[in-house]
Amino acid sequence: DAMVIQNPRYQVTQFGKPVTLSCSQTLNHNVMYWYQQKSSQAPKLLFHYYDKDFNNEADTPDNFQSRRPNTSFCFLDIRSPGLGDAAMYLCATAQGPDTQYFGPGTRLTVL
Amino acid sequence: GQQLNQSPQSMFIQEGEDVSMNCTSSSIFNTWLWYKQDPGEGPVLLIALYKAGELTSNGRLTAQFGITRKDSFLNISASIPSDVGIYFCAGQRFKGTYKYIFGTGTRLKVLA
Numbered sequence: 001d002a003m004v005i006q007n008p009r010y011q012v013t014q015f016g017k018p019v020t021l022s023c024s025q026t027l028n029h030n031v032m033y034w035y036q037q038k039s040s041q042a043p044k045l046l047f048h049y050y051d052k053d054f055n056n057e058a059d060t061p062d063n064f065q066s067r068r069p070n071t072s073f074c075f076l077d078i079r080s081p082g083l084g085d086a087a088m089y090l091c092a093t094a095q096g097p098d099t100q101y102f103g104p105g106t107r108l109t110v111l
Numbered sequence: 112g113q114q115l116n117q118s119p120q121s122m123f124i125q126e127g128e129d130v131s132m133n134c135t136s137s138s139i140f141n142t143w144l145w146y147k148q149d150p151g152e153g154p155v156l157l158i159a160l161y162k163a164g165e166l167t168s169n170g171r172l173t174a175q176f177g178i179t180r181k182d183s184f185l186n187i188s189a190s191i192p193s194d195v196g197i198y199f200c201a202g203q204r205f206k207g208t209y210k211y212i213f214g215t216g217t218r219l220k221v222l223a
Contacts, residue, residue: 004153015112031209040197041215043154050209090153097206099120102153 004029006091011083012109021106032074033100034066035090043090049074071096078108084094085090086110117200117214125222130187132217134200142203143183144211145174147196156200158185192221 005024013019023032030051035043047056049068063085065077078085091103123132134143142161146154158169160176160183171180172188183200200214203219 006153024118040216040218042199042215044209048209055209088151092153094209097142097203097209099159100201100211101156102146105151105153107151 004091004093004101006103006106006107008088009104010107010109012111013078015083016080017068017073019078019081019108021078021089021091021108023074023076023103024072024102025091026072027092027095027101028071029093029095029101031094031096032068033063033090033092033094034074034076035092036085037088037090037105038102043058046076081108083110115200115212115214117217119164119217120215121218121220123222126190126192128190130190130194130219131184131217132198133182133184135182136212136213137181138203138204139180140183140202140204141180141206143174143176144201144203145172145183145185146199146201148199148216149196157198175194175205187219190217190219190221192223195219195221205222 033048034046037043045061047094067075088105090105092100094100115134115136116155121136144159158174163180164178165176171188175184200216201211203211
């Protein structure tokens with residue numbers, strides 16, 4: 001009964017080569033989030049959508065973009081990955097200002 | 112970005128012992144969430160707290176929303192080896208912002 005699904009679970013890309021991570025949800029939640037998490041640190045919010053309204057964090061680099069074509073899907077695009085972008089990327093969903101549920105994450109490696 | 116202070120940072124305990132950890136802030140929060148994260152996985156929600164003073168249990172886990180609204184506590188009773196992992200608190204300051212601030216995490220290791 002997967003509720004928040006992230007694909008792929010592991011992604012390897014080359015320095016500077018664009019990469020897209022995907023997230024889908026079966027909960028029909030109106031809020032979707034993307035977090036970056038490095039080596040057992042706290043998850044760091046990159047941006048979130050409330051329905052189609054996009055909310056970027058002030059310190060999220062321009063290199064990171066997102067798309068939400070419909071309620072169920074949300075994508076994270078990294079336009080030119082650097083070595084410092086290697087991390088776990090977590091997608092989460094919430095129904096309004098309520099409890100937040102995470103997906104299993106995508107581990108990104110940059111060569 | 113802002114983070115919540117979580118303590119202890121790490122702890123080693125014997126199987127069967129009780130565990131306590133807390134999350135503190137200088138700011139008031141409206142919601143507290145507690146998560147457990149296993150290596151290579153996403154955080155899994157353990158307990159959600161919505162009102163000051165609220166005490167909620169989930170099996171061997173009990174969490175409380177501090178009466179001052181600036182802190183929260185998580186207790187694990189009779190720990191078992193599978194309790195090992197990193198525990199994160201997350202607080203929402205303003206309802207309607209849909210944003211949570213995360214604690215720095217408590218790494219728990221259970222010795223059999």
